[in-house]
Amino acid sequence: MINFSKNEKIDCEFLIIGSGASGSVASKYLVDQGKDVLMIEEGEGEIASKNNSFSKSFLNAWRNSGITPIISKSNFAFGEGMCLGGGTTINGGLVWRTPELILRRWNKSLDTNKFSVNNLSKYFNEIENNLGLDTKHNTNIDENKESLKLLEISEKKSLKVVRIPKSINASEIDNKLILGRSSNSKNTILEKYINYSKKKGLRVITNCKAQKLFTENEKIKSIEVIIDNKKKTIVAKNIILACGATQTPMLLKNSFGNNYLDSQMQNHINFRIGVKFSNPMQNESETMFTRQVQEYLEDGILIMPTSFNKSNFFSSLAKMNNDELSLIENDISKFSSFIIQLQSLNKIKINNYLNRAILSYEINKLDLIKLKKYCSIFCNLLFEFGAEIIYLPFKKNFKITKKDNLDDIFKKNLNAKNLEMVSVHGMSSAKMGLKNEKYTVFNLNGRSFDFKNLFCIDSSILPSSTIESPQGTIMAVASQILEENFN
Numbered sequence: 001m002i003n004f005s006k007n008e009k010i011d012c013e014f015l016i017i018g019s020g021a022s023g024s025v026a027s028k029y030l031v032d033q034g035k036d037v038l039m040i041e042e043g044e045g046e047i048a049s050k051n052n053s054f055s056k057s058f059l060n061a062w063r064n065s066g067i068t069p070i071i072s073k074s075n076f077a078f079g080e081g082m083c084l085g086g087g088t089t090i091n092g093g094l095v096w097r098t099p100e101l102i103l104r105r106w107n108k109s110l111d112t113n114k115f116s117v118n119n120l121s122k123y124f125n126e127i128e129n130n131l132g133l134d135t136k137h138n139t140n141i142d143e144n145k146e147s148l149k150l151l152e153i154s155e156k157k158s159l160k161v162v163r164i165p166k167s168i169n170a171s172e173i174d175n176k177l178i179l180g181r182s183s184n185s186k187n188t189i190l191e192k193y194i195n196y197s198k199k200k201g202l203r204v205i206t207n208c209k210a211q212k213l214f215t216e217n218e219k220i221k222s223i224e225v226i227i228d229n230k231k232k233t234i235v236a237k238n239i240i241l242a243c244g245a246t247q248t249p250m251l252l253k254n255s256f257g258n259n260y261l262d263s264q265m266q267n268h269i270n271f272r273i274g275v276k277f278s279n280p281m282q283n284e285s286e287t288m289f290t291r292q293v294q295e296y297l298e299d300g301i302l303i304m305p306t307s308f309n310k311s312n313f314f315s316s317l318a319k320m321n322n323d324e325l326s327l328i329e330n331d332i333s334k335f336s337s338f339i340i341q342l343q344s345l346n347k348i349k350i351n352n353y354l355n356r357a358i359l360s361y362e363i364n365k366l367d368l369i370k371l372k373k374y375c376s377i378f379c380n381l382l383f384e385f386g387a388e389i390i391y392l393p394f395k396k397n398f399k400i401t402k403k404d405n406l407d408d409i410f411k412k413n414l415n416a417k418n419l420e421m422v423s424v425h426g427m428s429s430a431k432m433g434l435k436n437e438k439y440t441v442f443n444l445n446g447r448s449f450d451f452k453n454l455f456c457i458d459s460s461i462l463p464s465s466t467i468e469s470p471q472g473t474i475m476a477v478a479s480q481i482l483e484e485n486f487n
């Protein structure tokens, strides 16, 4: 552990700001090359290696002690990690390769071929290897029933349902991985990247926030950081931004003014659907969910189960009265939850107000139309395959049964003011691009156009959102940027 003593200034060759999906990749890449690397992390350091309760994880591992509200007509909240390991400490451990259609769009819009499947595959291979990705399923262990339900629907209705690639250890033998909680059941970034790098000389300072970058002669001269409410200075030859999709824009704005970049964050929105089936759905001996509906990927829509646990489920039912809640509790084993995930057309605006990120968003009308379509398709399928009651992500009129006219329900109730939604995938808020494009501050190799020793490798640099969960893409693009600049 490094301490800044009074007035001490720390020097390093490489400073990585942020220890999440991207920062951890940078630490391994650079120490493997024998570089002198310092990583700073705003959040706590000890959280990632422990199996923490949900509420403890909220307090210690999430930014703003849980969920960051988004100003919107809908009930909308954003979630991100703030601890050693960043989002990877609390996420679901799903590590996808970038869908090909996204890579095609990136190449076309940026007039490049660097994002071809071929070019990226060596990075994905390495990441999957390091994380011990579970691609083979242990057939001795039951899959969870929500996943089997999707499989049954897929077989009978010819829908494309695929197996989910996960960086999971223990969830093949127990069902303890609760999304949102730090836990030992993932092959965490902490172990495979950060602790690995520490053994090879990486220095790490936690509870240390980079506040402002200072420049001289088109370079970042020094970095002001806050530790224990005191300002300190770091001097680095190269600065790598890995603060994530809300905080990289915030650091740039704090350093160079609010107009420096147009910090609008692309995102995926989750609509959570609670379902009561006629048969029991929960069983302690099953795995975490394993399947995903990819039939509608081209339309930016994915459908999958989400990890189920009683308190987690109840948190989404706060609008219900006590009688209804106890009915649910009595029959809890028959409940399950799924999410419809949408690649949002509109972006979340990141406004800098006195150094705090204030987020605002309105859902696009075309997304509402899309959502009506896929809610209707999926709810009809659920009723056909054994659902008795469905709880929709609505503020009002959220409980439906088979007898209801779904088209009518969605027409009347699925509108911006009545929606409840969450996003945990922010991206592309300081995206790479071509020189002289308005507000583009990083080139296609992640290097700043304005400051020669400044690089960005995190989710904010991605050219767009990814439809699939982004961790794999973030890590692969970060690896590519690192190799392009520091090989």
Ligand SMILES: Cc1cc2nc3c(=O)[nH]c(=O)nc-3n(C[C@H](O)[C@H](O)[C@H](O)COP(=O)(O)OP(=O)(O)OC[C@H]3O[C@@H](n4cnc5c(N)ncnc54)[C@H](O)[C@@H]3O)c2cc1C
Residues within 6 Å of the ligand: 017, 018, 019, 020, 021, 022, 023, 040, 041, 042, 043, 079, 080, 081, 082, 083, 084, 085, 086, 087, 088, 090, 091, 092, 093, 094, 095, 096, 179, 180, 208, 209, 210, 211, 242, 243, 244, 245, 247, 248, 251, 424, 425, 426, 458, 459, 460, 469, 470, 471, 472, 474
């Ligand atoms: C509950 C949840 C579930 C998810 N599930 C999945 C999943 O299953 N699969 C998937 O692919 N993705 C998932 N994600 C998303 C994924 O975790 C993120 O997209 C990814 O971690 C982002 O990587 P990053 O490097 O850009 O930033 P992060 O991982 O967010 O890391 C940024 C780090 O930088 C630190 N930081 C920020 N500002 C500063 C500063 N000024 N100074 C010092 N440190 C700073 C932060 O505290 C944070 O620890 C999930 C996210 C959440 C929240």
